[in-house]
Amino acid sequence: MPRKMIxxxxxxxxxxxxxxxALQHPDIKVELVTIxxxxxxxxxxxxxxxxxxxxxxxxxxxVEGADAPLTREIYRAxxxxxxxxxxxxxxxxxxxxxxxxxxxxxxxxxxxxxPGIMLVTLGPLTNVALAVAQAPYIVxxxxxxxVMGGAACTVGNITPAAExxxxxxxxxARMVFHSGLPIEMVGWELCRGExxxxxxxxxxxxxxxxxxxxxxxxxxxxxxxxxxxxWLGDPGLGLPDPVAMAIAIDPTICTRSSKHFVEIECDGTxxxxxxxxxxxxxxxxxxxxxxxxxxxISKFDRQPNVTVCWELDAARWKALLYQCLQQQEERx
Amino acid sequence: xxxxxxxxxxxxxxxxxxxxxALNSPELEVIGLTTIYGNVHTSLATTNALRLLEIxxxxxxxxxxxxxxxxxxPYGGPVPFVHGADGxxxxxxxxxxxxxxxxxxxxxxxxxxxRQPGEVTLVPIGPLTNIALALRLEPRIAxxxxxxxxxxxxxxxxxxxxxxxxxxxxxxxxxxxVVFGAPWQVTMVGxxxxxxxxxxxxxxxxxxxxxxxxxxxxxxxxxxxxxxxxDTYGCDGIFVHDSSAIAYAIDPTLFTxxxxxVRVETSGLFSRGKTWPLVTQTDHRLPEWEGRPLVNVPTRVxxxxxxxxxxxxx
Numbered sequence: 235m236p237r238k239m240i241x242x243x244x245x246x247x248x249x250x251x252x253x254x255x256a257l258q259h260p261d262i263k264v265e266l267v268t269i270x271x272x273x274x275x276x277x278x279x280x281x282x283x284x285x286x287x288x289x290x291x292x293x294x295x296x297v298e299g300a301d302a303p304l305t306r307e308i309y310r311a312x313x314x315x316x317x318x319x320x321x322x323x324x325x326x327x328x329x330x331x332x333x334x335x336x337x338x339x340x341x342x343x344x345x346x347x348x349p350g351i352m353l354v355t356l357g358p359l360t361n362v363a364l365a366v367a368q369a370p371y372i373v374x375x376x377x378x379x380x381v382m383g384g385a386a387c388t389v390g391n392i393t394p395a396a397e398x399x400x401x402x403x404x405x406x407a408r409m410v411f412h413s414g415l416p417i418e419m420v421g422w423e424l425c426r427g428e429x430x431x432x433x434x435x436x437x438x439x440x441x442x443x444x445x446x447x448x449x450x451x452x453x454x455x456x457x458x459x460x461x462x463x464x465w466l467g468d469p470g471l472g473l474p475d476p477v478a479m480a481i482a483i484d485p486t487i488c489t490r491s492s493k494h495f496v497e498i499e500c501d502g503t504x505x506x507x508x509x510x511x512x513x514x515x516x517x518x519x520x521x522x523x524x525x526x527x528x529x530x531i532s533k534f535d536r537q538p539n540v541t542v543c544w545e546l547d548a549a550r551w552k553a554l555l556y557q558c559l560q561q562q563e564e565r566x
Numbered sequence: 567x568x569x570x571x572x573x574x575x576x577x578x579x580x581x582x583x584x585x586x587x588a589l590n591s592p593e594l595e596v597i598g599l600t601t602i603y604g605n606v607h608t609s610l611a612t613t614n615a616l617r618l619l620e621i622x623x624x625x626x627x628x629x630x631x632x633x634x635x636x637x638x639x640p641y642g643g644p645v646p647f648v649h650g651a652d653g654x655x656x657x658x659x660x661x662x663x664x665x666x667x668x669x670x671x672x673x674x675x676x677x678x679x680x681r682q683p684g685e686v687t688l689v690p691i692g693p694l695t696n697i698a699l700a701l702r703l704e705p706r707i708a709x710x711x712x713x714x715x716x717x718x719x720x721x722x723x724x725x726x727x728x729x730x731x732x733x734x735x736x737x738x739x740x741x742x743x744v745v746f747g748a749p750w751q752v753t754m755v756g757x758x759x760x761x762x763x764x765x766x767x768x769x770x771x772x773x774x775x776x777x778x779x780x781x782x783x784x785x786x787x788x789x790x791x792x793x794x795x796x797d798t799y800g801c802d803g804i805f806v807h808d809s810s811a812i813a814y815a816i817d818p819t820l821f822t823x824x825x826x827x828v829r830v831e832t833s834g835l836f837s838r839g840k841t842w843p844l845v846t847q848t849d850h851r852l853p854e855w856e857g858r859p860l861v862n863v864p865t866r867v868x869x870x871x872x873x874x875x876x877x878x879x880x
Contacts (some may be wrong), residue, residue: 309850502595
């Protein structure tokens with residue numbers, strides 16, 4: 235039986251590829267897609283998600299959610315994904331309509347109705363924070379909560395200290411990290427370097443796999459590719475959300491992970507949204523830490539709150555991506 | 567001609583190793599030790615600095631006592647579980663027979679640098695309060711110093727005092743932000759490299775094989791410090807923090823260095839004391855890093871060669 239999944243997303247180009255991977259994979263059944271403010275305004279993210287679902291020939295409920303972070307002003311990532319979030323490819327308006335209601339209620343209802351469901355978050359954590367604040371009991375029904383976000387003990391992308399999804403709504407991220415959800419953190423650093431698609435690998439998608447989905451996956455990321463090269467100086471196409479989705483679909487693609495206490499810095503002059511990982515386990519030793527970390531440590535009875543992914547098998551993540559791009563004709 | 571250095575220090579077991587390493591290295595001429603709180607209170611740091619020079623038979627080198635507290639908030643207190651209550655692994659040493667000079671650390675630093683323009687390298691291996699005070703008292707030291715090679719910070723890795731921050735920077739983040747912002751060349755020998763310079767228990771046996779007074783002293787003070795590394799990191803032996811800065815002063819080619827502007831978080835609930843380099847930038851403007859000098863940040867090191875260099879100077 236396929237594993238059930240909810241995807242919470244601020245759908246721009248790399249989110250779209252992650253959504254299509256989940257939709258195309260035979261072992262995954264997407265029960266719900268919820269839209270949050272982030273890269274894109276909710277209305278545009280919703281269009282992008284529905285277009286992607288339609289392209290895959292599926293009908294999954296899409297429910298729109300919070301259009302702004304809990305307390306912060308929104309900062310969009312137009313520079314990265316293009317004004318439409320999809321590399322300015324002028325895709326047609328989807329016929330699939332969003333479902334009525336609010337994403338937060340849909341998250342609560344769907345999680346309540348589906349014990350053991352997986353939750354994959356690809357954007358800021360505003361919707362999820364609002365859901366666990368209203369219905370804290372839902373966390374026990376979530377088997378895995380895979381979060382694309384943060385940067386474990388290294389530099390971020392939006393500031394030196396922080397990755398965009400967490401930085402965008404740090405208070406929400408903190409609520410989610412404190413919620414008891416079984417979080418697996420796929421940080422931005424894991425989605426760089428050898429995880430990037432090279433020119434050759436992008437050509438392989440378009441010329442060898444050569445399905446409409448393969449063309450879509452590469453074309454809609456045109457702006458992201460340029461931004462990756464020009465702003466971040468990274469060669470190739472970075473696909474953070476699809477990397478997180480690959481780990482959600484097949485956890486063994488993450489080859490090294492460990493559990494740690496992780497806090498979200500909501501304060502700080504330079505460090506808003508930093509994911510503070512106690513990698514060395516120093517919190518129990520130094521009195522400097524006790525006052526700040528005690529709440530988290532005692533809340534979870536000294537059990538670390540987050541599984542941090544440190545390494546991945548780049549070849550296997552790409553193989554899974556290719557498999558999903560190929561699969562569309564085989565399924566009804 | 568050997569390079570003149572002033573070591574600003576809070577001895578400290580690894581400070582002691584670093585001081586002896588510098589004293590035994592012909593490439594360096596230690597022209598003074600200045601003391602600071604950190605591993606121990608400042609007054610004890612001074613006592614220990616004097617003891618160490620006596621053990622090394624180098625009481626000709628002046629010791630100047632520095633600040634008792636960080637710039638902005640009171641000192642958080644010593645770390646006896648790392649360095650012992652006496653900062654010397656609870657070794658019960660006799661008091662020193664010499665005294666510190668009648669000059670504060672900051673004034674000593676200023677005088678030495680101004681008197682010998684372009685010659686003095688500052689090697690702070692503790693919190694940076696004295697260095698920031700010296701800069702504020704006499705900003706021209708920034709132009710007259712040769713360079714600053716400090717042990718502290720963590721650019722792309724976790725901290726050791728808190729999950730976010732390294733101990734020296736965490737002790738006085740305000741001072742560190744002043745030092746990284748001054749118009750002089752700073753090299754930040756941080757945990758990025760010092761956590762990969764690993765002296766194993768087999769390496770440490772070299773101290774036991776030596777009959778020199780300095781080596782015997784290190785053997786005497788090491789056990790508690792080693793125990794801390796074993797308990798915290800499951801480490802056989804120790805990571806080489808302070809001596810890595812000395813190694814950089816001797817031979818910078820042991821290190822691969824990146825040049826980035828660095829800010830230090832001075833507020834924050836969890837991240838106070840975190841050093842953040844600006845490595846990549848998007849269209850999201852980051853004015854806090856603009857116009858800041860480029861800091862040398864070693865990101866890789868030939869750890870084996872650093873350890874071999876240290877062992878060759880026992």
